[in-house]
Amino acid sequence: xxxxxxxxxxxxxxxxxxVDVAGSYxxxxxxxxxxGGERGKRTLKATHTRxxxxxxxxxxxxxxxxxxxxxxxxxxTGVLPDETxxxxxxxxxxxxxxxxxxxRVQIKGSLGREPDEIFKTFTADPFAAASLGxxxxxxxxxxxxxxxxxxxxxxxxxxxxxxxxFRAASKPAQVSGHVxxxxxxxxxxxxxxxxxxxxxxxxIEFFERGLAPLRFVTVPHVxxxxxxxxxxxxxxxxxxxxxDFLARRPSxxxxxxxxxxxxxxYHFQVLRxxxxxxxxxxxxxxxxxxxxxxxxxxxCVKYLAPRSVAYLRSIYLYPGAKDSPEFYxxxxxxxxxxxxxxxxxxxxxxxxFTDNFYRKVYPPEAKHQQRPFDFGDPAFLRDYLRGGQxxxxxxxxxxxxxxMARAEMGLYxxxxxxxxxxxxxxIVRRCLQA
Amino acid sequence: xATRKRSTSKTKPPDAARAPRPAGRRAQNKAAIRTRIVTxxxxxxxxxxxxxTTTREVARKAGIAExxxxxxxxxxxxxxxxxxxxxxxxxxxxxxxDPRLRKAPLEEKLFALVQSQLDFLAPYxxxxxxxxxxxxxxxxxxxxxxxxxxxxxxxxxxxxxxxIEDSLPKHRHGALTWVxxxxxxxxxxxxxxxxxxxxxxxxxxxxxxLDRSLxxxxxxxxxxxx
Numbered sequence: 001x002x003x004x005x006x007x008x009x010x011x012x013x014x015x016x017x018x019v020d021v022a023g024s025y026x027x028x029x030x031x032x033x034x035x036g037g038e039r040g041k042r043t044l045k046a047t048h049t050r051x052x053x054x055x056x057x058x059x060x061x062x063x064x065x066x067x068x069x070x071x072x073x074x075x076x077t078g079v080l081p082d083e084t085x086x087x088x089x090x091x092x093x094x095x096x097x098x099x100x101x102x103x104r105v106q107i108k109g110s111l112g113r114e115p116d117e118i119f120k121t122f123t124a125d126p127f128a129a130a131s132l133g134x135x136x137x138x139x140x141x142x143x144x145x146x147x148x149x150x151x152x153x154x155x156x157x158x159x160x161x162x163x164x165x166f167r168a169a170s171k172p173a174q175v176s177g178h179v180x181x182x183x184x185x186x187x188x189x190x191x192x193x194x195x196x197x198x199x200x201x202x203x204i205e206f207f208e209r210g211l212a213p214l215r216f217v218t219v220p221h222v223x224x225x226x227x228x229x230x231x232x233x234x235x236x237x238x239x240x241x242x243x244d245f246l247a248r249r250p251s252x253x254x255x256x257x258x259x260x261x262x263x264x265x266y267h268f269q270v271l272r273x274x275x276x277x278x279x280x281x282x283x284x285x286x287x288x289x290x291x292x293x294x295x296x297x298x299x300c301v302k303y304l305a306p307r308s309v310a311y312l313r314s315i316y317l318y319p320g321a322k323d324s325p326e327f328y329x330x331x332x333x334x335x336x337x338x339x340x341x342x343x344x345x346x347x348x349x350x351x352x353f354t355d356n357f358y359r360k361v362y363p364p365e366a367k368h369q370q371r372p373f374d375f376g377d378p379a380f381l382r383d384y385l386r387g388g389q390x391x392x393x394x395x396x397x398x399x400x401x402x403x404m405a406r407a408e409m410g411l412y413x414x415x416x417x418x419x420x421x422x423x424x425x426x427i428v429r430r431c432l433q434a
Numbered sequence: 435x436a437t438r439k440r441s442t443s444k445t446k447p448p449d450a451a452r453a454p455r456p457a458g459r460r461a462q463n464k465a466a467i468r469t470r471i472v473t474x475x476x477x478x479x480x481x482x483x484x485x486x487t488t489t490r491e492v493a494r495k496a497g498i499a500e501x502x503x504x505x506x507x508x509x510x511x512x513x514x515x516x517x518x519x520x521x522x523x524x525x526x527x528x529x530x531x532d533p534r535l536r537k538a539p540l541e542e543k544l545f546a547l548v549q550s551q552l553d554f555l556a557p558y559x560x561x562x563x564x565x566x567x568x569x570x571x572x573x574x575x576x577x578x579x580x581x582x583x584x585x586x587x588x589x590x591x592x593x594x595x596x597x598i599e600d601s602l603p604k605h606r607h608g609a610l611t612w613v614x615x616x617x618x619x620x621x622x623x624x625x626x627x628x629x630x631x632x633x634x635x636x637x638x639x640x641x642x643x644l645d646r647s648l649x650x651x652x653x654x655x656x657x658x659x660x
Contacts, residue, residue: 099542100534102645105549109636124534154642157634 098134098152100124106150110228115148118226122148128283130297132194137236144235146223149197151230156195163188186399190278194299197232203298204234210273211295216261218294237294239286242414252421257291259375259420260427265293266411267431270312270404275303278403280410302403307334315354316428317364322355335398345394353387362424369426376419381412468506470496472520475513476558484510484564511575514565515582517558522586525550526593540601541652544594545644548622552629552640563630578623590622591615602656614655621651 098106103124107115115122119138126134133151140146166184173179193199201222208219218237226233240248250258262285269276277284279300286294311334320326331350335342361373361380373380388405415422474495478487489510493500507513528550529535535543555562569576569583577583594615599607629640 098645099538099545101538101542101546101549102641105641109638109641152642153638153645154634157639158642 097126097129098150102153103134103136103150106153107148107231110230111226119146119148130299132299133230138233140223140226144223146226146233147220147236148226149232149234151195151197156192159188159191159195180399182399183402186402190300190302190403196229197227197299198229200232200299200301201227203301206275207273207277207295207298207301210275211265211268214261214265214268216292217265218292219298220294220296234296237286237296239288239292239294242282242285242287242417245287246417252419254289254291255418255420256372256422258287258293259415259418259422261291261293262411262414262418262420263422263424264427264431265295266407267428270304271309271316271431274306274309275301276404276407278302278407280407280414282414285414300403302400302407304404305400308398308400313432316358316432317362317425318354319364322351322359327351327354343394346391349387349390349394353391357383357387362428364425369429370423371425372421373424374419374421375412375415376421378416381416384409384412464506467496467498467502468516470498471503471506472513472516475510476517476561479514479561479564480558484514484561484568509575511568512582514561514568514576515586518565518576519586521551521554522590524554526589529593529597539652540597540656541648543597543601544618544648544652547594547597548625548644549641551622552626552637555626559630562626566627566630587619591619594618598655610655610658621647 103126104114107113107118111118115136115138120141120143121139123137126136127147128135130149132155133149136148136150138146138148163184167174170179170184174181174184201224204219204222208221211217211219220234220237223233223235245258266276277295277298277300279297281297284295284297286296288294311330314330315327318327318330328347328351331347332342335346335350357380360383362368388409471492475487475492478491478495482491487510489503490500492510492513493503496503507516525547529543529547532546535546538546565576568574569578571577572579574580575582578587592615595611598611598614602611625640625644628643629637632640634640
């Protein structure tokens, strides 16, 4: 398939258009042409994956909202090879770095005082990149260590510009139905929501309360007095990123416990909270030696519609045959009101996805309750990706599940890297019963 | 002992001998009146408009006689120019006096310079807009080609040249380090116009535009790509 005609490559042609548009986020990326040897790094290995690799490479360079847009779309349009897709799910939307003077201007403009006047100490160099900004260590006047997330200036306007361009560039894909307008609307709404740190503070507090029953999960505490729409001050969470955790060669038992916790965290969010942390970047999950998980960065949170959760409840662990009129009715009841009529191909793709993936990962039969699923086997990840792509090809993607799919992809990618063995059916059943 | 004490009291302490002579009361009064005039004028320029403000109103607001205003400033434009001199002096002093900027890269120093200028101008945005239009008149003393405005420009450009030369090794000083500060002055005027027309909350677009353009500009300058 020529890369030229894929939606993802249209997103990239949007990037090259962005160079002339003042205030476009994409311009930050294109400035790299002047700033470094980014082009030199684009060495492509195999000819058959050349286009796909170029897309991944460019998306890694894009980082901004455009990256997330490309990422979300490519997960559903089948233009990239499996391994590239899996990597793509965990890329982070990242703003260009800010120098200390710019950070001071942003904090003063937002909180009314310079960081040195607000905090006892404030570290000028950031310790982490965050969505649309960067994170600094600081100590409050009463001696509490905190993380201060500062937003890059003018990001809202930049996102708006990028979406205007993208909507124009993707008109043909919108007309053909491969990139429905509703999908673009959903992505834009989520990305724009990330620019409001006030909303993120609300998200954190929602998850702090909601995840309290899961004792193995820690969520930061927001310091409202040092926060605004563009600055977010939170408590610091301990722990290591997945890569550092794995580098210490953890035992299979510890990896299994982590896997179980990570799996339960996801399903608890979907089925109990009806909302989920939808940015599966590695940096957003912190691991400690007691299998506890620290969850950070609540910019991208998806609040699911009650009918979507009801639908998931009915299909997870569905005991009967998937290729049956009862199951058809179930999926049609959910999908038909949104898509008009459910085509035969879409219905078939949904049935196959449920049968080939979910039934294997967490079988509904009682005898599987005590049998762990081995996520070290790469076949399950392939099944997941292919199922998702078949759904996209048959236009069976539901807007409410776009960000959930991204989070789910991140979950399975993490479990695969952990090579965890998890009592999946038992956990899903527990979350369903509660 | 008594003799020694007397002689000590007559001798100036060593510190006082080295300290600069304090400005005379007359000079202090003059400076205070000058400040009162500029402050009163800026308030009126901002609230009433530059064109509509008269020197009589400035004098009344400053609490002095109209004739006294003319002892200090010949025209309203001179008062405005004095404000822009303060702006440039303040920005230069801010960048020079900030120890955090000493080892900062050139783009950050230039960003801090322009940002402190804009911070200084921010309370008088309406007046700045009127002053820019006034400066377009060839006969105006605010025109970039007037004698006093040229002096101010030289001071500004000289400081930018200092920053640029500090950031480059000596062997790279040359025609480019002489031309670049002049180009930066034009860039600043452009940034000022952008800032005046920026309706984004808390001028976020101007901040982003400054950051981005300075990064690209300095990188191109250092690579000699212009």
